[in-house]
Amino acid sequence: MKLVQDPAEIAALAAGWRGQGLKIALVPTMGWFHAGHLALMRRARQSADRVVVSLFVNPIQFGPGEDLAAYPRDLQRDSELAAGVGVDVLYAPSATDMYPAGFQTTIHVAELGRGLCGASRPGHFDGVCTVVMKLLQQTQPHQAIFGEKDFQQLAVTRRMVRDLDLPVQIVSHPTVREASGLAMSSRNSYLTEGEKGQALCLYRAILFARAKVKGAAQPLSAALLCSEIERNISQVPGCVVDYVEIVDADSLERCETVNENSRLIMAIKVHERVRLIDNARLFYL
Amino acid sequence: MKLVQDPAEIAALAAGWRGQGLKIALVPTMGWFHAGHLALMRRARQSADRVVVSLFVNPIQFGPGEDLAAYPRDLQRDSELAAGVGVDVLYAPSATDMYPAGFQTTIHVAELGRGLCGASRPGHFDGVCTVVMKLLQQTQPHQAIFGEKDFQQLAVTRRMVRDLDLPVQIVSHPTVREASGLAMSSRNSYLTEGEKGQALCLYRAILFARAKVKGAAQPLSAALLCSEIERNISQVPGCVVDYVEIVDADSLERCETVNENSRLIMAIKVHERVRLIDNARLFYL
Numbered sequence: 001m002k003l004v005q006d007p008a009e010i011a012a013l014a015a016g017w018r019g020q021g022l023k024i025a026l027v028p029t030m031g032w033f034h035a036g037h038l039a040l041m042r043r044a045r046q047s048a049d050r051v052v053v054s055l056f057v058n059p060i061q062f063g064p065g066e067d068l069a070a071y072p073r074d075l076q077r078d079s080e081l082a083a084g085v086g087v088d089v090l091y092a093p094s095a096t097d098m099y100p101a102g103f104q105t106t107i108h109v110a111e112l113g114r115g116l117c118g119a120s121r122p123g124h125f126d127g128v129c130t131v132v133m134k135l136l137q138q139t140q141p142h143q144a145i146f147g148e149k150d151f152q153q154l155a156v157t158r159r160m161v162r163d164l165d166l167p168v169q170i171v172s173h174p175t176v177r178e179a180s181g182l183a184m185s186s187r188n189s190y191l192t193e194g195e196k197g198q199a200l201c202l203y204r205a206i207l208f209a210r211a212k213v214k215g216a217a218q219p220l221s222a223a224l225l226c227s228e229i230e231r232n233i234s235q236v237p238g239c240v241v242d243y244v245e246i247v248d249a250d251s252l253e254r255c256e257t258v259n260e261n262s263r264l265i266m267a268i269k270v271h272e273r274v275r276l277i278d279n280a281r282l283f284y285l
Numbered sequence: 286m287k288l289v290q291d292p293a294e295i296a297a298l299a300a301g302w303r304g305q306g307l308k309i310a311l312v313p314t315m316g317w318f319h320a321g322h323l324a325l326m327r328r329a330r331q332s333a334d335r336v337v338v339s340l341f342v343n344p345i346q347f348g349p350g351e352d353l354a355a356y357p358r359d360l361q362r363d364s365e366l367a368a369g370v371g372v373d374v375l376y377a378p379s380a381t382d383m384y385p386a387g388f389q390t391t392i393h394v395a396e397l398g399r400g401l402c403g404a405s406r407p408g409h410f411d412g413v414c415t416v417v418m419k420l421l422q423q424t425q426p427h428q429a430i431f432g433e434k435d436f437q438q439l440a441v442t443r444r445m446v447r448d449l450d451l452p453v454q455i456v457s458h459p460t461v462r463e464a465s466g467l468a469m470s471s472r473n474s475y476l477t478e479g480e481k482g483q484a485l486c487l488y489r490a491i492l493f494a495r496a497k498v499k500g501a502a503q504p505l506s507a508a509l510l511c512s513e514i515e516r517n518i519s520q521v522p523g524c525v526v527d528y529v530e531i532v533d534a535d536s537l538e539r540c541e542t543v544n545e546n547s548r549l550i551m552a553i554k555v556h557e558r559v560r561l562i563d564n565a566r567l568f569y570l
Contacts, residue, residue, distance in 0.1 A: 018303075108392075109390050112389065129390075130449075159387075163388050164418050164422055165292060165419050
């Protein structure tokens, strides 16, 4: 596996591959790889001749007071993990190369980026869209693989790609969970084992909602179900709800009643320190 | 020459050409071709295997009360003119295909798009950037050719391409003028011959400023020179200054004194009806 840090070098590599008719897949990440990232890389490996994994802790998607400086980083460990699943290039540019002096361009997806995490993290999705666009242009992939864990990010990215006619296929991959059910996240490394147990309230909410939906004789009120979930979560020590919503999986607009296309989507803060998100379909198809 | 209206069709054509290793050049236009457009097309023809001219009167770069509905259109005439200079494809998508229901993505270039025409036409350059990005993605050119007449548009586009790492070369072409010196513009078709004579105040301002600069024993104050030009223009019946500025050609920031990289850049309104722009270097090199 090759480590590339220079944007011009990855662009030249990608242009060469394109010229040879090779299929390129990109897995954009912020590093500190866990089984979720590795699943995305394996998925990319299945369908592409060249797999590029980008590793960039993107400063412009962090707000003031968020965990940019604390975000876990270990390039050596990540390199070994990526090499182990057959990645061709680990692309880890510097922030100065990505955003040199004079940088001033932003991509904004209006409706899909507004609510949920967009409401709690103003400017977050502008930062995500802008960096994803840059990475797509630098690496020229035929496919880019995103995890469903960041469900709003996936929806916003799909919308950007569609609205701007980018010739890339966005592929999503189901959330990978620990044996306990906790969704894999680099931010889990901020948690003690005890706190991880508390954070399981997210997964329990998914199971609870699915059971309710399965047992319901008539369409469930989304608002009532969300209130129940919020109440359950707020009874867990250290856990504070940021939002709990049941939304349409495409528009991310609130559902009146739970239907086949509904998605439960949640964010909590654990011990005022660690922000976690999770989401799931409520109907099993 | 082929006329293409479907975004999917032009994208497939471009992918095919790319696959064969052919060089593509794009000339983005709003149609109603004049000698300025034809010069851009000839320039594209020189360096590319396939020349695509896009013709799209982009609604999102017009503000409320601007001339979107009145903008002159004649696809038949434009087709003949483009064919005459060896264009391969005239790509004329519909507004509904470019901006289908649910479209919500915008590209924003902050500093360069703020002043000058950006101040008089809020949102204009967001609309320009967004459509240019779409056209670049749809047609996948190696080069895109822009006229210097729209100097701020050129600067904003170059910035977007650089900031977002788009693998395309932006080529600029000098402003083409009528024999009188009036800069070619589709909007000249709104003017009577008499009004065209009045609009010559823009070209006379360029000649006046160049003569001043040439004769100056010491660096000229940009502000004083602009005031003189504003005074001259305001003495022409029917002409009202929107702005007259002397700016750095790269940053578009105001110059204190006129230097080798200074550009005189102006917008006026003729008979409260027609907005015209012009610009030029002040030092001949």
